Amino acid sequence: MSDLYHLFLRTEKEKQLQTKAWQLAEQFQKRAQHYDEQAVFPFENFAELKKARFLSLTVPKQYGGEEISLYEFLLVQETIAQGDGATALSLGWHLGIVMNLAEQKKWPEPVFERICHEIVHQQVLLNSAQSEAATGSPARGGRPETTAEKQNGRWIISGRKTYTSLAPALDYFIVSATIKETGEVGNFLIPKTAPGLQIEATWDTLGMRGTRSDDLILEKVEVDETALVEILHSPQAKGRAQxxxxxxxxxxxxxxxxxxxxxxxxxxxxxxxxxxxxxxxxxxxxxxxxxxxxxxxxxxxxxxxxxxxxxxxxxxxxxxxxxxxxxxxxxxxxxxxxxxxxxxxxxxxxxxxxxxxxxxxxxxxxxxxxxxxxxxxxxxxxxxxxxxxxx
Ligand SMILES: Cc1cc2nc3c(=O)[nH]c(=O)nc-3n(C[C@H](O)[C@H](O)[C@H](O)COP(=O)(O)OP(=O)(O)OC[C@H]3O[C@@H](n4cnc5c(N)ncnc54)[C@H](O)[C@@H]3O)c2cc1C
Structure with missing residues (x-):
């Protein structure tokens, strides 16, 4: 370990963070074969990550988080991946999305503040469900076939997302959908408890099996007006550096x-x-x-x-x-x-x-x-x- 890290650990904080991550990774390593063979989500690993308060590492300090830097985030990710790659990739989506939201400030502040509060106090998990069979990778800017329609002041969302990492463990899904009335594409924050939301266990893959990147089915999922957290402009690479x-x-x-x-x-x-x-x-x-x-x-x-x-x-x-x-x-x-x-x-x-x-x-x-x-x-x-x- 140390020979590979002595140049990269520059401060006492970085050393402590990486040591903490390594202690978790050592445990994850013991279970990695089981999660991979069975293709099950590493719930036990996430229970330990939550106990170690790792889910709030990227939450801004003003909302009670650690607000780690990108450099520190990468030290954590690289170290956790040495124990279990699927756990690291899953953790990375959650931590990275929170880091990006804090930086880009695209969500209404009260919503972001509430979610940060839940992450800090309850260690809730969130991830983006953007990919679809028809659009392929969202990085290419395909328009979602998932739709959102306003009815009586509430959003009705229908569609199917593919590759939704952490699907069985998420508390919140960030779902991209085309808004029927305007043709705009929006991100909707949907709690796992929303009626009409269902996970189909499609993730039977060659690798990263523990990420459980299953399909998310939305069948007339009804959420209130505040679920629309962001309008996505210019989805192509012309957007902001991430x-x-x-x-x-x-x-x-x-x-x-x-x-x-x-x-x-x-x-x-x-x-x-x-x-x-x-x-x-x-x-x-x-x-x-x-x-x-x-x-x-x-x-x-x-x-x-x-x-x-x-x-x-x-x-x-x-x-x-x-x-x-x-x-x-x-x-x-x-x-x-x-x-x-x-x-x-x-x-x-x-x-x-x-x-x-x-x-x-x-x-x-x-x-x-x-x-x-x-x-x-x-x-x-x-x-x-x-x-x-x-x-
Ligand atoms: C382990 C893992 C975890 C993931 N987790 C998530 C997640 O949490 N949330 C989420 O939303 N997504 C997730 N994804 C999905 C990921 O972001 C991609 O959407 C998915 O891997 C499909 O990518 P693709 O490049 O094969 O796309 P496809 O569009 O299916 O591409 C298939 C092939 O066609 C080519 N192609 C497609 N369109 C074009 C084009 N316009 N021009 C040129 N070539 C093209 C591609 O290069 C590729 O070779 C995950 C994927 C993996 C593998």
Whole structure:
């Protein structure tokens, strides 16, 4: 642990936060195989996160939270992911959304204040349900087929959302819907208790199985007027830079670190009878571990440096869209490569169902399909380079 963190833990607060996260991650690691095999939501992990008051880490101080920085958030995410990737990704949605709401101030203040109060005092959980079968990734700006209609001063919402992470554990769903009267797209804050709301267990996937990113069905869900918390303008990438999305690369780099540590531990102890020493002394094994560490260093220094810039220079945030997307591109692709290399070090042992590496191999794959997709990143990075065609 310490060798990978000594440069990144700059303050006493960061050290304490990361230590706390590591203590939780150690417990999560013990249950990760079970949650993955059974594809069940890690309720026990979330009970421990709630007890440790991790759900209010990004709530602003004025509402009783910790208001951690983006850099600190990434330290937490990367560390938790070393214990269980699915738990980290799920936690990241909740913490990141709250961080983003605090920064962008798009919700009516009394509503945000009430939700913050509930997070601080009851450790409630929320997440966005934006994806739909017809629109695909919301990052591409598709118009939701879920609709919202005003009737007698109340909203009636109908539709189906896909990929709703934490579905069985959420207290609130933030649902995007097209408003019938105006054609605008709005975000609606819907409590899990709203009649007509139902979860269909569709999440039977290759990786990130514990996130339970199930379908959310809304059948004439009736909520009051205040449920409309935000009108979404310009859903394409032209919107504001969103630092909170770096929780995604942090999660996948955490999984890569877990894979790297597995490979090193294996290499230090595995000694076939063809060798007078463990395979850690074989030059090719050392070369592979060195390659893993070089790639890890490059991806982590890039990610933490961009997060640090985000925290230090709020006035430069809008100019950081390309860097934010690039961090996700580099981190997720690096994580996939690192897990692959770690499996080559461990060899056939890594293929067995009980081995953590096969789980990491499947989990890191999911990173490609979290936003932004690689082709979108390449397109926005190219747009900054070419002045023509950007008008
Ligand atoms: C583990 C996990 C957790 C998730 N959690 C959530 C969540 O909590 N809430 C939520 O709302 N969503 C969530 N998502 C959904 C995610 O944001 C995407 O909507 C989903 O993964 C589908 O992405 P896609 O790129 O495959 O989209 P699709 O649109 O299904 O794309 C399929 C393919 O078509 C291509 N394609 C599609 N449209 C275009 C286009 N216009 N131009 C060019 N190529 C195109 C894509 O590149 C891709 O190759 C989650 C996804 C995963 C994997």
């Amino acid at each position: 630092g909170w999305l770096l929780h995604i690369p942090a999660c996948y780099l955490g999984i890569a670190i877990a894979a790297r540590n597995e490979a090193i531990a294996f290499a230090e102890t595995y000694q076939p009878n063809t060798l007078p020493h463990p395979i850690a002394e074989v030059p090719e094994v050392r070369r592979k571990i060195a390659e893993i560490d070089l790639q890890l260093m490059a991806a982590r220094h890039f990610m933490y440096s961009v997060a640090d810039q985000w925290d230090r220079y709020p006035d430069k945030r809008q100019a950081m869209k390309e860097e934010l997307a690039a961090v996700k591109y580099v981190a997720t692709n690096t994580a996939i490569h690192i897990v692959d290399m770690a499996m080559r070090v461990v060899g056939g042992h890594s293929l067995f169902a009980h081995h953590p590496l096969q789980r990491h191999y499947r989990d890191v794959r999911a990173g490609l399909h979290n936003p932004p997709a690689d082709d979108l990143t390449l397109s926005i990075v190219a747009s900054r380079s070419f002045t023509k065609g950007n008008e």
